[in-house]
Structure formats: C-alpha cells, structure tokens
Amino acid sequence: MRIGNGIDVHAFGPGDHVVVGGVRIAHSHGIVAHSDGDVAIHALCDAILGALALGDIGQHFPPSDARWCGADSRVFLRHCAALMREQGYALGNADISIVCEAPKIAPHAAAMRANLAADLACDAGRISVKATTSEKLGFTGRGEGIAAYAVVLLDKA
Numbered sequence: 001m002r003i004g005n006g007i008d009v010h011a012f013g014p015g016d017h018v019v020v021g022g023v024r025i026a027h028s029h030g031i032v033a034h035s036d037g038d039v040a041i042h043a044l045c046d047a048i049l050g051a052l053a054l055g056d057i058g059q060h061f062p063p064s065d066a067r068w069c070g071a072d073s074r075v076f077l078r079h080c081a082a083l084m085r086e087q088g089y090a091l092g093n094a095d096i097s098i099v100c101e102a103p104k105i106a107p108h109a110a111a112m113r114a115n116l117a118a119d120l121a122c123d124a125g126r127i128s129v130k131a132t133t134s135e136k137l138g139f140t141g142r143g144e145g146i147a148a149y150a151v152v153l154l155d156k157a
C-alpha cells in the first residue's frame with residue numbers, strides 16, 4: 001500500500017462561478033488560476049502523485065505551459081490515474097476536504113464524487129468529499145479563497 005496527501009489553495013477573483021470536483025457552481029466570484037483552478041482535483045492529483053513519489057502537479061502540468069491555460073483539471077486527474085495504473089496501483093480510497101465559507105459544497109458532493117470516480121475508473125464508494133468552513137478565520141474565513149486537502153491510499157493492483 002502507498003499513502004499520499006495533497007493540499008491546494010486558490011484565490012477568489014472576478015467571475016461568476018467556481019469549478020470544484022469537476023462541478024461548475026455559481027458564485028459571487030471566480031477563481032484566480034492558470035487552469036480552471038479546481039482545488040479538489042489539484043489536491044487529489046498531488047495526493048496520488050505523492051503516493052507514487054512522482055513529484056507534484058506543477059511538475060507534470062507547469063503553469064508556464066500555455067497548453068494548460070484554462071484547462072479542465074479533469075485532464076490532470078485522468079493523467080494521474082494513468083500513472084497510477086502504470087505503476088501497478090489502484091485507488092483504495094480517497095478522502096477530500098474542501099474549506100470555504102461559500103459557495104455551499106455539500107449539495108454538489110455527490111456529483112463531485114461521481115466525476116472523480118469516473119476519472120479514476122473506480123466506484124464512487126471509494127471517494128469521500130467533505131466540506132467545512134473555517135469559522136470566519138483566516139483567508140478562507142474572510143472569503144478570499146478556497147482550499148482543499150486530500151488523502152489517498154493506493155493498493156498494489
């Protein structure tokens with residue numbers, strides 16, 4: 001078995017929606033990012049890459065590369081899933097926590113789990129998506145941005 005963790009943060013900026021776990025959610029702000037700024041997927045990718053000791057998402061998809069401008073982060077996740085299979089591993093489970101005051105994540109958690117499971121070619125029962133506020137403390141509490149934390153367990157296939 002291999003274990004990995006990943007963390008991602010993005011600032012809110014001008015816009016009318018955010019993308020989290022591959023779900024477009026209407027919001028008073030957008031996300032400042034080179035790609036679509038999907039914190040849940042970025043944290044999950046880093047957790048998988050971490051478990052495989054294959055670096056981080058910035059090394060695989062450099063922000064300096066114009067190819068990834070506005071990219072759908074699900075492309076990154078499917079790439080990480082392929083690397084996982086190449087290394088002979090399958091997802092045991094993933095647990096993702098999203099931190100923000102708004103938008104509300106819970107109503108979209110099932111759709112996020114379905115997206116992530118599809119990209120990882122596994123049952124949605126292996127993927128948990130949770131959300132919390134930070135009680136108005138810190139950058140997430142002030143509504144300046146959104147954060148996500150992910151932990152994965154990979155099993156030798």
Ligand code: MG
Pocket residue numbers: 008009010037038039042
């Ligand atoms: Mg990111």
